[in-house]
Amino acid sequence: MAALDNPSDSKHPVILTDLELGSVMDVKTSKSKRKKSQWCSAINCTNGRYECPGLSFFRFPRDEERCKKWLINCRRQDLLCKSPRExxxxxxxxxxxxxxxxYTDPHRRNRLKPLKAVPTIFNIPNPPPKFANRRPAPRKRKIIATGEQNSPSSSLQPVSTEDPSSPGL
Incomplete structure (x- = not known):
């Protein structure tokens, strides 16, 4: 028991119980076991690689032409600025x-046909819905003249650029 009282004593090894050993192992391995989840890049899809373990996930193709087709079908404008490599x-x-x-085997759905597969099934309304609560455009108003008195030109006087106190030269 002296080893547990003074762990810095180098003559005696530190003896840990199974409970203490388990908690030490959890602390050491918890960071290395944590994996960053990878989410599906399609709009309105919330599937994640580690949240849906039975579901297959496929990387975007390296080929620029096929990658562009995937992006167009995904309709992710924010991904258009990225290179196929990214x-x-x-x-x-x-x-x-x-x-x-x-798929090469439609029943297993885990391997795409090489160099041909393009995603086509997306939960996106096509075309995008029109907003019902949009404010209507304002109506243009017409000017109605009822006579010479109300016309804008009859009430205006010509403006002189000369100084009224000085005689004309």
Missing amino acids: LYTSNVLCAIHFEDSE
Whole structure:
């Protein structure tokens, strides 16, 4: 028990109980076991790689032409400024967005056809809905003249640029 009272005593090894050992192991491994979740990049999709373990996720293609097709179908304007390389390393789409014909084995849905697969299934209204609570455009008003007295030109006097106190030169 002297070893537990004075852990700095180098002559005696520190003996930990299973409970204490378990908590020490949790502290050491909790940071390394934590994985950053990767979310599906499609609009209105909340599927995550670690939140949906049975669902397959696919990286954006490195090929610029195919990557552009994926982006157009995703309708993610904020991703258009990224290069295909950046998208490949940081963005994924889940299996829900691909038709069965895009898989090598439609029953397993875990491997896309190489160099051909393009996502086509998205939960996006097409075309975007019109806003019902939008304020109508203001109506243009017409000027109605009822006679010479009310016309704007009859009430205006010509303005002289000369000084009235000085005689004309």
